[in-house]
Amino acid sequence: MKGKATSFDIAHYAGVSQSTVSRALRNSPLVNEETRKRVFEIAKKLNYKVDKNASNLRTQQSSTLALLLFEDPTSDESQINPFFLSMLGSITRACAKEGYDLLVSFQSASADWHADYEDSHRADGIILLGYGDYIDYQPKFDSLLAQNTKFVCWGANVDNRPDLTVCCDNVGGGQQAANHFIAQNRTDCAFIGDASHHSPEFFARFQGFKAQLAANNITLNERKMANAISTEESGYHATRSLIANNITFNALFAASDLIAIGAIRALKEAGIHVPNDVAVIGFDNIAIASYTNPPLTTIEQNTTLAGQMLVANLLKLIRGEHVQSTLLPPSLIVRGSSVHV
């Protein structure tokens, strides 16, 4: 036998038609039990596997989902944001559980990625994952919608279709951070992240934080804010610039753990003690967070659940079912970076 075995080979050995082989292998009730057994045995002996290309071509579906990862535009080539790596892991698991394969691909925001995977029938649907300047994406979302491409995305708001987004309750997370500071009388707060509308996630965290402070008659001084993207370097530099400008504060909320870690480095360098002088809270609860010195208090996003919801919602869309807007509850994880020692 040269080359891979086909259903015709099995048909030949089993003394039945190829049609019957195909039916037998797919457990069609139309086929006799003995015939099926014989077919299965021969299939096993020949190490036969259904050719997915042929099968997908005929059925017009692929049992495959595509995951498109958008990188922070400025991020280092070699390192991937650990939060997204964690998401990638949980999405992979969720796909496997649902019997779907997962195609993974990195994309730069500018690339002409939209719909490529689904239009080419490589995947039945698309999961979009990435922080970043989502405003750029809106036209592409529109194009996806116009072509009736099935997709869900993490964090970003798709105009008029909130149901397509799976998202952590970033506003609630920001509120929890504020409450934690307030409970400890840390009311001279700083925020590091992106308080503009560019990143809807960071913005929501900021909004929740600010609003909850305001609800307790605390004003977040605009001078005590600095922009940063989600890297350690960026957090470090943003914090340094605050310190260099003699901005003081006793509590710091960072829009992500990486930013927080960079901030702690900058604070330490300046001789500012964490948490005694400044309490720090991050966001995400990446694996590193529990190993920093001091261990990082953070708002956890449940990536396992997030991955499951993304996959579950996408599959619903593919099946034409109704999808509900999904907000995942974050939870405060208190560690050493925010409580007096």
Next chain:
Amino acid sequence: MKGKATSFDIAHYAGVSQSTVSRALRNSPLVNEETRKRVFEIAKKLNYKVDKNASNLRTQQSSTLALLLFEDPTSDESQINPFFLSMLGSITRACAKEGYDLLVSFQSASADWHADYEDSHRADGIILLGYGDYIDYQPKFDSLLAQNTKFVCWGANVDNRPDLTVCCDNVGGGQQAANHFIAQNRTDCAFIGDASHHSPEFFARFQGFKAQLAANNITLNERKMANAISTEESGYHATRSLIANNITFNALFAASDLIAIGAIRALKEAGIHVPNDVAVIGFDNIAIASYTNPPLTTIEQNTTLAGQMLVANLLKLIRGEHVQSTLLPPSLIVRGSSVHV
């Protein structure tokens, strides 16, 4: 226009045959330049994408690689070994650079995974990734070889085919660890990992470590060794058991960073100072390593290069080219866990 556009649609609008459309889109030199331009324009207007299933079916190749991740059998459902996550990231990048898609899948060691992806024509080749009890895998490797499946694997030795393995020079890494201890007169060494043959990687690290000590007339006491798999928990418990048995040492080489991190926790708990009482070296240089307290000295594996080599070698195999055995040089990263303060 309902449904996706096909090459026939384009042919219709362009007033040429479908054959010509297909040729034009693939930049065949047989087609007139003006015709090609017209075809491309219409294709763009119709948002046409080549159906990968049809194309793959005909050409019998998929421009896709499959990555099979084998989990530590005892590892926690939710967390994936960060070293492999990092590999996953670099492999994804390397695939993208080569114009290949990547199918990612988790597998348990027992599952009947072998050759599934390639036989079904979903992928042109397979990358196998995982620590674990590779002895179990050998028959499956044989079956892959027998079926002429194209695959490469990380770390594991495939009998008689060392060229199919891409691997860090674990022996050399173990030697570097030994040298680092020796240079500081830390000669009362312990090893935590798996010194049996089950994990060829851990075993090689152990062998290199032991041999280099021996070359310097230092004997590694067998009582100062404990088995562990690559998790923080396992490292913690292994170290605790050593301590509980009143085993003393002033240097500890852990077969992976996670083990080292668990070991440090156990040591701290027992009131043993790192590095003053015990110097610790890990292996991998995962992202967490630089944030532990103290920061972890470790033997770095270059995951970016590893991912590139895995992909490059696999593509060579697919193209029928000769593949060379690949050993990647590790490098010692000295941090606070191994040097006196």
Next chain:
DNA sequence: CACCATTATGACACCGGTGTCATGGATAAA
């Protein structure tokens, strides 16, 4: 025994491309 329902199977078109061969027209060489 005639009639219809049920069951198991085969024949065949089809999915949407790709590769091969045939064909027609233009141009160059004889």
Next chain:
DNA sequence: TTTATCCATGACACCGGTGTCATAATGGTG
């Protein structure tokens, strides 16, 4: 003018399955 050569294109089989329809065999019923 005729023949050879080249170029651009069309027709068609093919990849390996799946879905539909037709058909043969079986069994139960009146």
